[in-house]
Amino acid sequence: MSLGETTTDTGPGPGDDAAATTTSTAKSAGEAASSADVKDETVTAPDPRPDLSDTARRLARRLVRTNSAWTFLVLLVLMTAFSIMKPAHFPTTFNLRNVATDAAVLLIIGVGMTYVVITAGIDLSVGSVLVFSGVVAAKTMTGISDVDAGWGPILLGLLAGLAAGAAWGALNGFLVAKAKVPALIVTLGSLGMALGLAQVMTEGQDVRGVPTRLSDTIGNGRVLGVPWLVVIALLVTVLGALALATTRFGRRTYAIGSNAEAARRAGIPVELHLIKVYALCGLLAGLAGILSLARFTTTTIGGHTNDSLGAIAAVVLGGTSLFGGVGTIVGTLIGVFIPAILQNGFIILGVQPYWQSVAVGGVLIAAVYADQLRRRATQRA
Amino acid sequence: MQPLLEGRGLVKRFGQVQALRGADFTVFPGEVVALIGDNGAGKSTLTKVLAGAARPDEGGILFEGAPVTLERPTDAQRLGIETVYQDLALAPDLDGAANLFLGRELLRRGLAGRLGVLDKAAMRRRAVDAFARLGVELQDIDAPIGTLSGGQRQSVAIARAVAWADKVVFMDEPTAALGVLQRGRVLDVVRKVRDAGTSVVLISHNMPEVLSVADRVEVLRLGQRVATFTAADTSVEELVGAMTGALDEGRAA
Ligand SMILES: Nc1ncnc2c1ncn2[C@@H]1O[C@H](COP(=O)(O)OP(=O)(O)OP(=O)(O)O)[C@@H](O)[C@H]1O
Ligand SMILES: [Mg+2]
Numbered sequence: 001m002s003l004g005e006t007t008t009d010t011g012p013g014p015g016d017d018a019a020a021t022t023t024s025t026a027k028s029a030g031e032a033a034s035s036a037d038v039k040d041e042t043v044t045a046p047d048p049r050p051d052l053s054d055t056a057r058r059l060a061r062r063l064v065r066t067n068s069a070w071t072f073l074v075l076l077v078l079m080t081a082f083s084i085m086k087p088a089h090f091p092t093t094f095n096l097r098n099v100a101t102d103a104a105v106l107l108i109i110g111v112g113m114t115y116v117v118i119t120a121g122i123d124l125s126v127g128s129v130l131v132f133s134g135v136v137a138a139k140t141m142t143g144i145s146d147v148d149a150g151w152g153p154i155l156l157g158l159l160a161g162l163a164a165g166a167a168w169g170a171l172n173g174f175l176v177a178k179a180k181v182p183a184l185i186v187t188l189g190s191l192g193m194a195l196g197l198a199q200v201m202t203e204g205q206d207v208r209g210v211p212t213r214l215s216d217t218i219g220n221g222r223v224l225g226v227p228w229l230v231v232i233a234l235l236v237t238v239l240g241a242l243a244l245a246t247t248r249f250g251r252r253t254y255a256i257g258s259n260a261e262a263a264r265r266a267g268i269p270v271e272l273h274l275i276k277v278y279a280l281c282g283l284l285a286g287l288a289g290i291l292s293l294a295r296f297t298t299t300t301i302g303g304h305t306n307d308s309l310g311a312i313a314a315v316v317l318g319g320t321s322l323f324g325g326v327g328t329i330v331g332t333l334i335g336v337f338i339p340a341i342l343q344n345g346f347i348i349l350g351v352q353p354y355w356q357s358v359a360v361g362g363v364l365i366a367a368v369y370a371d372q373l374r375r376r377a378t379q380r381a
Numbered sequence: 382m383q384p385l386l387e388g389r390g391l392v393k394r395f396g397q398v399q400a401l402r403g404a405d406f407t408v409f410p411g412e413v414v415a416l417i418g419d420n421g422a423g424k425s426t427l428t429k430v431l432a433g434a435a436r437p438d439e440g441g442i443l444f445e446g447a448p449v450t451l452e453r454p455t456d457a458q459r460l461g462i463e464t465v466y467q468d469l470a471l472a473p474d475l476d477g478a479a480n481l482f483l484g485r486e487l488l489r490r491g492l493a494g495r496l497g498v499l500d501k502a503a504m505r506r507r508a509v510d511a512f513a514r515l516g517v518e519l520q521d522i523d524a525p526i527g528t529l530s531g532g533q534r535q536s537v538a539i540a541r542a543v544a545w546a547d548k549v550v551f552m553d554e555p556t557a558a559l560g561v562l563q564r565g566r567v568l569d570v571v572r573k574v575r576d577a578g579t580s581v582v583l584i585s586h587n588m589p590e591v592l593s594v595a596d597r598v599e600v601l602r603l604g605q606r607v608a609t610f611t612a613a614d615t616s617v618e619e620l621v622g623a624m625t626g627a628l629d630e631g632r633a634a
Binding site: 324 | 432434453454455458464466469470471472473474475479483484485486488496497498499501
């Protein structure tokens with residue numbers, strides 16, 4: 001039976017697999033009596049817009065359901081508290097710009113990590129992959145040119161760094177999806193391997209002499225008063241959030257994390273999708289490595305041992321479930337800034353900044369506990 | 382009449398366990414055929430093999446008389462074969478519409494669609510319709526499936542299979558978790574689907590239900606087809622006898 005609905009394009013999107021594309025075949029009118037008609041491609045009337053109050057109600061319901069609502073509240077409370085306690089020091093452009101710049105690298109890793117965790121996976125290797133990519137980029141730039149390198153060599157270096165990150169991610173994904181080695185072990189292995197190889201390539205010495213054109217622009221420059229690092233991180237966040245929430249790639253990421261076997265039986269190429277997700281995570285770690293390189297003009301090999309755990313903590317604080325199937329990038333954004341604001345606030349207040357680790361650790365455990373409770377309450381059988 | 386779908390000599394092993402030992406199975410066009418058998422007889426395994434969700438170790442599958450290999454579920458789906466799995470195979474964190482369109486998401490027109498952007502409004506609308514047709518009442522269409530009752534989830538799985546099937550729908554114990562009212566509705570759906578020309582394979586342990594809705598009955602025991610019956614001239618006693626082996630010669634195929 002015809003629903004008199006608009007047709008929809010079902011063409012494959014980039015970054016998605018043509019194999020599983022629907023080619024909807026319209027049923028003949030006779031057959032149509034049964035059932036089917038979710039796939040009917042019969043035409044005409046333009047979409048009736050759902051009425052506004054209905055949309056609003058749905059939005060509200062969704063908001064209540066998301067775990068990030070309360071973490072956002074925590075962030076707001078923290079920022080308000082610090083602003084009241086130190087009005088001259090905390091809520092200043094200068095200070096907030098610094099906080100955002102410091103958080104940029106972690107935010108970019110966090111976006112990739114969100115995808116991985118939503119598939120019920122984990123990636124412990126991003127910190128090492130970041131370092132490895134930075135080393136590859138630096139070696140490329142300094143190898144074919146010097147501190148005064150033009151944009152050509154810089155661009156080559158950037159591409160090399162990104163490719164290195166994506167390659168590590170793809171390797172992780174391949175081992176997780178095809179070889180069925182648990183993600184925890186795979187990425188624990190590549191954590192060691194990527195860092196070790198980075199040290200082998202550099203004999204343990206940080207690579208210096210990164211082109212000044214890179215550090216003066218992307219590394220420490222600003223656009224309209226906003227640091228490039230922050231602009232890039234926000235761009236990645238927005239694109240990552242849109243892709244996750246509105247595209248088929250995102251939808252399938254959730255589906256796989258929610259029930260991989262169901263996804264497989266529904267014809268989703270689960271293994272390929274997982275490889276793409278880990279590759280994306282690696283690519284973003286590569287980007288983070290480049291940004292870190294541009295900022296510090298050196299590879300900071302020893303400076304990223306906590307990045308993987310920091311990113312995982314941010315993702316989980318943001319309400320993404322370690323069991324997969326649930327999570328948002330907006331949550332991760334909040335999850336990155338809670339520790340960042342805490343640390344900054346403690347420093348300004350003159351509290352030992354080490355308290356930040358203590359506080360974040362506690363909040364993290366509470367967040368996962370809340371997730372457990374939620375799952376027990378909502379998932380039946 | 383030429384069978385629509387036929388399994389011949391299907392063997393499926395899981396380590397030591399032999400779930401199918403040369404099982405045959407036949408579906409004719411436009412019929413409801415019940416597949417019955419004791420627990421562990423191999424009904425679900427046979428369903429998975431014929432739906433492309435598991436690969437047989439031996440044996441062949443014919444579709445409209447021609448041999449086919451079903452490497453993956455999409456191969457079966459392309460032939461118009463859909464399945465309601467016993468474990469439902471739904472994504473509990475996604476809502477009803479997302480589950481209905483799992484693996485077959487609708488994309489927007491134009492550039493957005495080329496970028497892979499979903500047409501959520503269209504999917505939601507069509508899902509609401511598909512559920513309404515089966516009389517599935519979801520208080521909150523946007524709620525994750527995991528928050529629904531067992532019966533509601535089962536209905537969503539049925540709605541999905543029925544909505545996409547052209548030729549055959551396998552239903553592996555679709556009424557197991559349902560109350561009386563819902564059970565009646567599902568059986569109505571089974572008849573409606575059959576009347577529209579799509580064959581239904583109904584797996585059930587409920588013999589009166591089987592006799593009320595099926596045209597034919599095929600009996601599986603220990604991984605083999607041991608009997609086939611025309612529903613109109615058989616009885617619960619006869620079916621039970623064939624299932625348990627008390628009546629070994631049945632009216633063998
Ligand atoms: N994935 C698997 N791994 C190992 N053994 C399996 C698997 N799937 C099925 N089996 C075994 O194969 C046999 C047939 O199982 P199957 O689920 O097909 O039976 P069934 O007829 O559907 O039973 P029920 O009526 O209880 O649903 C059983 O002995 C079962 O333990
Ligand atoms: Mg079964």
